[in-house]
Amino acid sequence: MKKLTLIVVSMLSAVLVLAACGADAGGSGNAENYPSESITYSIPFDPGGQSDVEARRQQPYLEESLGQDVMIQYKPGGGGSVGWSELIGKDPDGHFISGINIPHIILQPLANDDTGYQTEDIVPAAIFQATPIGIAVSKDSDIESLEALVNKAKESPGSITVAGSGRYSGHHIALLQLQDLAGIDMQYVPFDGAAPSIQAFLGGNAEVIFGNSSDLIKYEDDMNILAIGSEKTFKPLPDVPTFKELGYDMTPGIDRGVAVPPETNQEVIDTLETAFLDILDEEGVEDEMYNEGFEPKRMGHEESLEYIEQKTEEYSRILENVEGD
Incomplete structure (x- = not known):
């Protein structure tokens, strides 16, 4: 009987050890030792x-x-x-x-x-x-503010081309949101990435761009940044107003x-x-x-x-x- 009891105890111990190992290997694991x-x-x-x-x-x-x-x-x-x-x-x-x-x-x-x-x-x-995602025009553009851009878009619906990275991306949704809030229609030109969109814009292939803050800072001297999507003044671009400050409740980024x-x-x-x-x-x-x-x-x-x-x-x-x- 003692020998049988020892065998049963040993088997139970082995099962418990295996179960513990299994719990650590899968599921949520052993959070205490994480x-x-x-x-x-x-x-x-x-x-x-x-x-x-x-x-x-x-x-x-x-x-x-x-x-x-x-x-x-x-x-x-x-x-x-x-x-x-x-x-x-x-x-x-x-x-x-x-x-x-x-x-x-x-x-x-x-x-x-x-x-x-x-x-x-x-x-x-x-x-x-x-x-943050901002909106910009070229340095030689006659558009000097976001309000001027909105007014021009209202005068000529669909005539203004806007460069951005991808469809249903941060840039694309920023354009859709601005169009919805301002009641305007512009033509989106998607590119395969932020870098190609910036180069196309700088090359004159689009009148406007929605760009990443990092790219806007890099090429700040080559463009006029109209608004930025931060909640408050964006430290690296202190003179650029936010969309919210200009009356558009959006923080694209x-x-x-x-x-x-x-x-x-x-x-x-x-x-x-x-x-x-x-x-x-x-x-x-x-x-x-x-x-x-x-x-x-x-x-x-x-x-x-x-x-x-x-x-x-x-x-x-x-x-x-x-x-x-």
Whole structure:
């Protein structure tokens, strides 16, 4: 009998050990010991872009605060959708995270039923940066203000060409929103990326451009920037009014953050939220962002969720208005 009892006890112990190992390997993992291995930080774009630049800045700070190696990988394709489709299928243990961009993660599912993910699948841990989008004309243009541009567009509907990066992108939605608020119609000319759109505009192939703040700063001497999409005066462009200051309730921009797979443990999300937002307190980091044309942003998990919901409602209304025309 003693021998049988020992066998049963040994079997139960083995089962419990296996169950514990299984719990740590899948699901939400062991949040108390997080992170227990290196973290893959996926960038759903090509190397060298703005998302990559920020991830490289964050990498050493994350490794120090989390105590693990942070490996940056690139998963370009579909304007980010390939990478975000991969994210939602990963184990929710916090060891695979992905950079996210707004409005991309909202507009893609709204405009296309086959993106491979839905906005609600994306679980943000934090939003840490923004690239405000501004509107500009060439230096030799007779348009000297946003009001003058709106008046000209009203006089000649559809005659003004506007360069931007992609369709159903941050630039495109900025144009749609301005047209909706101002009651005007302009002709959008999409290019395959921000750099080609800037070069086309500087080459005289479009009268107006919606551009990223980083590009507008770089080519500031070659254009007249009429408005910028920041909430308040944008530090690197102190003389440029915001859209809001000019009477248009819009803050176009590209927000960057980090997300985890669905069903990730809240403690893991909290750990990542703290790690990413604490970087903004490191000496010189915010100044570096401003110098590069970016805007520091501080949104934790809950605030990011609310922000994405707010932007989803905002963009849905704009697209409904366009489709209804």
